Amino acid sequence: MINRIRDIRKSKEMTLAELAEACDPPTTAQTIGRLETGMRNLSLKWMERIGKALGVDPEMLVRSEENAQAQVVARLQASGPEAIARPRDAMVVTDLGGDGLxxxxxxxxxxxxxxxxxxxxxxxxxxxxxxxxxxxxxxxxxxxxxxxxxxxxxxxxxxxxxxxxxxxxxxxxxxxxxxxxxxxxxxxxx
CATH class of the missing domain: 2.10.109.10 (Umud Fragment, subunit A)
Known part of the structure; x- marks a missing residue:
């Protein structure tokens, strides 16, 4: 399994330090970096802490290697479609935030x-x-x-x-x- 912590963090325009501080209890940027790169095991406890800090369901932090995430590659403006500088993960329905069912x-x-x-x-x-x-x-x-x-x-x-x-x-x-x-x-x- 590949984790999506970095993709989600960047889409929310957070630094490693900001995400580390948003965790409850706070942790270090180095720890978040190691979790993102897979140098440290992403346990269920870490998934819950990081998911809460990012405002997403913990399951959204991991993805299967077989199923690549859909990418946003262009945006439509009045002048027509235009490429974006760097493709990013598209929002999937389960990424919708909120507490209700x-x-x-x-x-x-x-x-x-x-x-x-x-x-x-x-x-x-x-x-x-x-x-x-x-x-x-x-x-x-x-x-x-x-x-x-x-x-x-x-x-x-x-x-x-x-x-x-x-x-x-x-x-x-x-x-x-x-x-x-x-x-x-x-x-x-x-």
């Missing part, structure tokens, strides 16, 4: 901006934090195993208002949902 909504029919085959990755948040998700697409559980999906437009007390993405749809109101899942990434196969 990730859930996926599979899109089977065109609705609003969503197309059949799309997968919308959402992160669960506590309903008390709903204000931070106003005007974002959300999935909200309703009684009887049903869901409300659409733009979060209102939260008053225990009531959550969701405007579905289809045209002419009426607002759905959910009382005291167990959680709210906020859209974080759209995966669309071309």
């Amino acid at each position: 990730l859930v996926v909504l599979a899109i089977e029919e065109s609705v609003g901006e969503y197309r059949p085959g799309d997968q919308l990755w959402l992160r669960q948040i506590d309903p008390e934090s709903a204000q931070q998700a106003i005007n974002r697409d959300v999935l909200v559980p309703r009684p009887g195993g049903r869901f409300a999906f659409g733009r979060l437009i209102d939260r008053q007390g225990s009531l959550v208002g969701v405007l579905p993405p289809g045209s002419g749809e009426k607002q759905q109101v959910v009382d005291s949902p167990a959680w709210i899942a906020v859209a974080e990434m759209l995966v669309r196969k071309l």
Whole structure:
């Protein structure tokens, strides 16, 4: 197994010393360097400490030698595609940061901006934090195993208002949902 500590550290624009200081408890830049190069064994304990310091899941620090990480090689601007100076690892869905559970909504029919085959990755948040998700697409559980999906437009007390993405749809109101899942990434196969 090859570790990705250096790639992730550099993508977050951190030095060895900054990462060492961010570890809990702090360590030395030399130790981080040895872990990055494989001169020191990357134990589960080290993976947890470094993963927390980098703000990623510990599993993201290692990768299989057979599966190369997708690379960002160019960027699209108004003038057209342009090469970047140094390729870097692309973000994968599991790199999304946050504390809540990730859930996926599979899109089977065109609705609003969503197309059949799309997968919308959402992160669960506590309903008390709903204000931070106003005007974002959300999935909200309703009684009887049903869901409300659409733009979060209102939260008053225990009531959550969701405007579905289809045209002419009426607002759905959910009382005291167990959680709210906020859209974080759209995966669309071309």
